[in-house]
Amino acid sequence: xxxxxxxxxxxxxxxxxxxxxxxxxxxxxxxxxxxxxxxxxxxxxxxxxxxxxxxxxxxxxxxxxxxxxxxxxxxxxxxxxxxxxxxxxxxxxxxxxxxxxxxxxxxxxxxxxxxxxxxxxxxxxxxxxxxxxxxxxxxxxxxxxxxxxxxxxxxxxxx
Numbered sequence: 423x424x425x426x427x428x429x430x431x432x433x434x435x436x437x438x439x440x441x442x443x444x445x446x447x448x449x450x451x452x453x454x455x456x457x458x459x460x461x462x463x464x465x466x467x468x469x470x471x472x473x474x475x476x477x478x479x480x481x482x483x484x485x486x487x488x489x490x491x492x493x494x495x496x497x498x499x500x501x502x503x504x505x506x507x508x509x510x511x512x513x514x515x516x517x518x519x520x521x522x523x524x525x526x527x528x529x530x531x532x533x534x535x536x537x538x539x540x541x542x543x544x545x546x547x548x549x550x551x552x553x554x555x556x557x558x559x560x561x562x563x564x565x566x567x568x569x570x571x572x573x574x575x576x577x578x579x580x581x
Contacts (some may be wrong), residue, residue: 424461424473432480442523450572461561462499471498481577501559511548512578518544
Protein backbone atom coordinates (compact mmCIF):
# COMPACT_ATOMS: atom_id res chain seq x y z
CA UNK A 423 0.00 0.00 0.00
CA UNK A 424 1.32 3.43 -0.92
CA UNK A 425 1.50 6.02 1.78
CA UNK A 426 3.10 9.29 2.84
CA UNK A 427 6.34 8.98 4.85
CA UNK A 428 7.16 12.68 5.06
CA UNK A 429 5.00 15.78 4.87
CA UNK A 430 5.92 19.43 4.88
CA UNK A 431 3.93 22.63 4.63
CA UNK A 432 5.36 25.55 2.73
CA UNK A 433 4.27 28.30 5.07
CA UNK A 434 7.04 30.73 4.13
CA UNK A 435 5.72 34.25 4.09
CA UNK A 436 2.64 33.37 6.12
CA UNK A 437 1.96 34.93 9.52
CA UNK A 438 2.76 32.72 12.51
CA UNK A 439 -0.15 30.50 13.51
CA UNK A 440 -1.97 30.83 16.80
CA UNK A 441 -1.06 28.26 19.46
CA UNK A 442 -4.33 26.43 18.73
CA UNK A 443 -3.64 26.28 14.98
CA UNK A 444 -0.07 25.14 15.63
CA UNK A 445 -1.37 22.35 17.88
CA UNK A 446 -3.86 21.25 15.19
CA UNK A 447 -0.98 21.16 12.70
CA UNK A 448 1.26 19.07 14.95
CA UNK A 449 -1.48 16.55 15.74
CA UNK A 450 -2.56 16.23 12.09
CA UNK A 451 1.02 15.71 10.89
CA UNK A 452 1.81 13.19 13.62
CA UNK A 453 -1.40 11.22 13.01
CA UNK A 454 -0.95 11.37 9.25
CA UNK A 455 2.56 9.94 9.42
CA UNK A 456 1.46 7.24 11.87
CA UNK A 457 -1.15 5.88 9.47
CA UNK A 458 -2.32 6.98 6.04
CA UNK A 459 -3.26 5.72 2.63
CA UNK A 460 -2.11 7.73 -0.37
CA UNK A 461 -1.98 6.37 -3.91
CA UNK A 462 -1.27 7.95 -7.24
CA UNK A 463 -3.02 6.57 -10.33
CA UNK A 464 -1.25 6.25 -13.65
CA UNK A 465 -1.69 9.45 -15.65
CA UNK A 466 -1.85 9.94 -19.39
CA UNK A 467 -0.89 6.29 -19.93
CA UNK A 468 2.33 6.86 -17.98
CA UNK A 469 3.19 4.82 -14.93
CA UNK A 470 3.57 6.81 -11.73
CA UNK A 471 6.44 5.84 -9.43
CA UNK A 472 5.37 3.69 -6.52
CA UNK A 473 5.38 5.09 -2.99
CA UNK A 474 6.08 5.66 -0.26
CA UNK A 475 5.87 9.38 -0.92
CA UNK A 476 7.08 12.71 0.41
CA UNK A 477 4.42 15.41 0.20
CA UNK A 478 4.88 19.17 0.16
CA UNK A 479 1.67 21.17 0.52
CA UNK A 480 1.63 24.84 -0.36
CA UNK A 481 -0.56 27.62 -1.64
CA UNK A 482 0.76 29.28 -4.78
CA UNK A 483 -1.10 31.76 -6.94
CA UNK A 484 -4.29 31.10 -4.95
CA UNK A 485 -4.11 27.38 -5.67
CA UNK A 486 -3.43 24.45 -3.38
CA UNK A 487 -0.33 22.62 -4.59
CA UNK A 488 0.44 18.96 -3.94
CA UNK A 489 4.12 18.39 -4.79
CA UNK A 490 4.89 14.69 -4.45
CA UNK A 491 8.22 12.88 -4.63
CA UNK A 492 9.10 9.28 -3.89
CA UNK A 493 10.94 8.51 -0.69
CA UNK A 494 14.23 8.54 -2.62
CA UNK A 495 13.53 11.96 -4.18
CA UNK A 496 12.17 10.98 -7.61
CA UNK A 497 9.41 13.31 -8.84
CA UNK A 498 6.12 11.42 -8.66
CA UNK A 499 3.47 14.08 -9.36
CA UNK A 500 2.46 17.66 -8.91
CA UNK A 501 -1.06 18.97 -9.16
CA UNK A 502 -2.83 22.18 -8.32
CA UNK A 503 -6.35 22.45 -6.93
CA UNK A 504 -8.54 25.52 -6.94
CA UNK A 505 -9.10 26.89 -3.45
CA UNK A 506 -12.63 28.03 -4.34
CA UNK A 507 -14.39 24.80 -3.33
CA UNK A 508 -12.65 24.89 0.06
CA UNK A 509 -13.30 28.52 1.01
CA UNK A 510 -16.70 28.21 2.68
CA UNK A 511 -15.97 24.98 4.53
CA UNK A 512 -12.63 26.32 5.77
CA UNK A 513 -14.32 29.53 6.93
CA UNK A 514 -17.01 27.52 8.72
CA UNK A 515 -14.37 25.27 10.26
CA UNK A 516 -12.39 28.20 11.65
CA UNK A 517 -15.54 29.77 13.09
CA UNK A 518 -16.61 26.58 14.84
CA UNK A 519 -13.06 25.98 16.09
CA UNK A 520 -12.99 29.46 17.60
CA UNK A 521 -16.30 28.72 19.33
CA UNK A 522 -14.90 25.42 20.55
CA UNK A 523 -11.69 26.98 21.93
CA UNK A 524 -13.73 29.63 23.74
CA UNK A 525 -16.22 27.05 25.04
CA UNK A 526 -13.47 24.90 26.54
CA UNK A 527 -12.53 27.84 28.77
CA UNK A 528 -15.99 28.60 30.13
CA UNK A 529 -18.81 26.21 29.24
CA UNK A 530 -19.92 22.93 30.84
CA UNK A 531 -18.91 19.64 29.18
CA UNK A 532 -22.33 19.03 27.61
CA UNK A 533 -22.18 22.30 25.66
CA UNK A 534 -18.56 21.69 24.68
CA UNK A 535 -19.56 18.27 23.34
CA UNK A 536 -22.31 19.80 21.22
CA UNK A 537 -19.89 22.30 19.68
CA UNK A 538 -17.32 19.55 19.14
CA UNK A 539 -19.90 17.43 17.29
CA UNK A 540 -20.59 20.38 14.98
CA UNK A 541 -16.85 20.86 14.51
CA UNK A 542 -16.44 17.20 13.51
CA UNK A 543 -19.34 17.51 11.07
CA UNK A 544 -17.77 20.49 9.31
CA UNK A 545 -14.41 18.71 9.32
CA UNK A 546 -16.04 15.69 7.67
CA UNK A 547 -17.52 17.98 5.02
CA UNK A 548 -14.07 19.43 4.34
CA UNK A 549 -12.54 15.98 3.95
CA UNK A 550 -15.40 15.01 1.58
CA UNK A 551 -14.67 18.09 -0.58
CA UNK A 552 -10.98 17.20 -0.59
CA UNK A 553 -11.65 13.61 -1.67
CA UNK A 554 -13.82 14.90 -4.52
CA UNK A 555 -11.14 17.35 -5.63
CA UNK A 556 -8.47 14.62 -5.52
CA UNK A 557 -10.48 12.22 -7.67
CA UNK A 558 -8.32 11.03 -10.57
CA UNK A 559 -5.24 12.66 -9.03
CA UNK A 560 -4.70 10.78 -5.77
CA UNK A 561 -6.51 8.20 -3.72
CA UNK A 562 -6.88 8.70 0.03
CA UNK A 563 -8.90 7.03 2.75
CA UNK A 564 -11.23 8.92 5.13
CA UNK A 565 -8.68 9.43 7.91
CA UNK A 566 -6.02 10.64 5.49
CA UNK A 567 -8.48 13.07 3.90
CA UNK A 568 -9.44 14.42 7.35
CA UNK A 569 -5.82 15.02 8.33
CA UNK A 570 -4.95 16.59 4.99
CA UNK A 571 -7.98 18.87 5.33
CA UNK A 572 -6.65 20.01 8.70
CA UNK A 573 -3.32 20.89 7.06
CA UNK A 574 -5.12 22.75 4.27
CA UNK A 575 -6.88 24.77 6.97
CA UNK A 576 -3.51 25.56 8.54
CA UNK A 577 -2.27 26.89 5.19
CA UNK A 578 -5.52 28.85 4.69
CA UNK A 579 -5.06 30.44 8.10
CA UNK A 580 -2.07 32.37 6.87
CA UNK A 581 -3.05 32.79 3.23
